Every structure is written in structure tokens, then in C-alpha cells.
Amino acid sequence: MSSGKALENQAAATGEAxxxxxxxxxxxxxxxxxxHNDTFAVFDSHGDIGATTGTPDGLFDCDTRFLSHLExxxxxxxxxxxxxxxxxxxxxxxxxxxxxxxxxxDRLVLLKDTVHVGRTIYLGDGSLRERIALSNHGAQAIDLTxxxxxxxxxxxxxxxxxxxxxxxxxxxxxxxxxxxxxxxYRGLDETLRETALxxxxxxxxxxxxxxxxxxxxxx
Numbered sequence: 001m002s003s004g005k006a007l008e009n010q011a012a013a014t015g016e017a018x019x020x021x022x023x024x025x026x027x028x029x030x031x032x033x034x035x036h037n038d039t040f041a042v043f044d045s046h047g048d049i050g051a052t053t054g055t056p057d058g059l060f061d062c063d064t065r066f067l068s069h070l071e072x073x074x075x076x077x078x079x080x081x082x083x084x085x086x087x088x089x090x091x092x093x094x095x096x097x098x099x100x101x102x103x104x105x106d107r108l109v110l111l112k113d114t115v116h117v118g119r120t121i122y123l124g125d126g127s128l129r130e131r132i133a134l135s136n137h138g139a140q141a142i143d144l145t146x147x148x149x150x151x152x153x154x155x156x157x158x159x160x161x162x163x164x165x166x167x168x169x170x171x172x173x174x175x176x177x178x179x180x181x182x183x184x185y186r187g188l189d190e191t192l193r194e195t196a197l198x199x200x201x202x203x204x205x206x207x208x209x210x211x212x213x214x215x216x217x218x219x
Contacts, residue, residue, distance in 0.1 A: 029081075031057070034123040035090050038062050041128055045084045047095040047119040048072060050151070056160050059128050059195075065160060066195045067128070067183075069151035072119070075102050075110070075144050079117055095119040099144075114138045115217065117146075136217035147212040152195050154185035173208040181208060 029044035029052065041059045043049055049057040050069035059067035072079065079097040086093035097117040102110035118133040136142050152171075159165060169187040176182060179202030183195040203211035 031055070032084070032086050032093060033090065034086070034093065034121070036124050037126075039123060039126050041067075041121075041123055043093075043121070045095070046072070046079070046081055046097065047084065047093075047121055047130075051078070058155075058160065060157070061126055063157040064193060065155045065157075066152055066193070067150065068153045068155065069149060071149045072097075072117070072132070073147045073149070074099050074115065074117070076147070077102060080112065082116075091124055092120065092122045095121070110142065110144070111138075115142065115144065134215065134217060136219050139219055141219060142217045143215070144217065145212055145214055147210055148199075149210045150181070150183075150197060151209055152183040152185070154187070154193055175206055175208060178202055179206060179211070181206070181211075 029046055029048075032043050032045060034041045034043075039059070039061045041049070042055075042057045044051060044055075044057065048071045049059065049067060051057075051071045057068070058065035059070075077100050080100050082096035082098055084093060084095040095118070097119065098113045099110060099115040099117075101108055101112045114137055116135045116137060118135075120131045120133075122129045132146070134146070153159075154169070154171065167188060169185055171183070171185040173184070174182050176198075179199040181197045183197070185193045187193065197211075199206070199211050204214040205212040
């Protein structure tokens with residue numbers, strides 16, 4: 001039996017439950033902070049940066065925000081939070097997530113709590129590293145996409161706090177071979193600032209603002 005058929009059967013069985021409440025969205029997210037020397041990062045409890053507009057999230061170094069958006073999605077949807085914990089040294093934290101109910105043509109094709117996603121995030125030496133591990137707790141293999149969207153506005157700490165600049169510098173992006181992107185910004189002072197992102201293994205699809213993996217998870 002194919003995995004798609006198995007998921008359809010699972011959805012049909014679930015749909016018959018009279019009091020089933022679909023899980024498709026995320027609640028409000030508290031903030032967590034990591035810090036090492038002149039570098040600090042502000043995340044939400046899911047491990048994302050800038051998933052909610054108007055927040056002070058970001059990866060900062062010497063009072064400049066080098067990463068203003070880093071958001072993980074499964075099949076284009078935000079995962080659900082199981083729990084997160086920061087270490088006492090404020091250098092790393094771990095997040096446990098699971099998939100929300102996923103629908104296609106009004107049919108439930110992936111039941112919530114089937115896929116576990118573990119995110120472990122480390123900060124140190126002016127860089128941010130993340131390890132993502134996925135596991136399938138269902139009875140059949142699952143095909144899904146995992147994406148990481150990213151961006152940087154290179155705002156200084158005063159802009160993040162609400163100060164508006166009349167003029168700003170120029171930003172651009174370029175894709176590197178082998179799974180990577182460089183986000184660049186030349187300020188009005190002619191200083192060049194850059195954020196280099198690398199992905200291992202290389203993503204299935206690499207774009208200037210997102211890396212996407214097409215995955216098959218064995219049960």
C-alpha cells in the first residue's frame with residue numbers, strides 16, 4: 001500500500017470522530033535570548049526569528065541586526081510547539097516541534113503529531129548554528145517539504161527600537177554553489193556588511209530567500 005493511500009485512510013478514520021478539533025495554527029510565542037560576547041540572538045519559543053512582524057527578533061553583532069528572519073515550515077505550514085528549553089549558559093537551546101494537520105482539497109492527508117522536529121540552536125564566535133532532526137512516528141513513509149525562509153535588514157539597534165531613518169544603504173543577495181546564500185548590505189558610510197548562510201546537506205531547492213528540502217521519512 002502506498003504511503004499516500006495510507007495517509008488518506010488515516011484521514012478518513014479521523015474525520016469520523018465527532019468532536020475532532022483540527023490543529024492548524026500556532027499560539028503567541030514568548031521570546032528567548034542567547035548571548036556570547038558582542039553577539040546575541042532573540043528568537044521566539046519555536047526557534048524562529050521574525051515569524052511575527054514588529055518584534056525585536058534577530059541575530060545581532062556589535063548592535064547591527066545581521067539576520068532579521070529565519071522561519072521553519074513543514075509543507076508550507078508553521079509547526080506546532082511541543083516544548084523548548086534554553087541552557088543555563090545562554091549559548092544554546094533546544095526546541096521540540098510537531099506537524100499541524102495538513103489538508104489537500106479539504107482532505108486531511110497528514111495527521112498532527114506524526115512528524116517530530118527537533119531544533120538545536122547554538123551561538124558562539126559571531127555565528128549561529130542550527131541542527132534539525134526529523135522523525136516519523138506514523139506507520140507509513142511520509143513525503144514532505146521542510147523550508148527555511150531567511151532575510152536580513154541590517155538595521156542598527158536604534159532602528160530596531162523604532163527610530164526611522166530618512167535614508168538607508170543598498171542591500172543585495174547572491175546564491176553560492178553547494179548550498180549557500182550571502183546577504184549583503186552597503187551602508188551610507190560605505191561599510192560593507194554581510195551574512196553568509198550555508199546548508200548541509202545542500203537543499204533540494206535553493207533560492208535567495210529560502211532553502212527547501214524534499215524529504216521522505218521512513219516510519
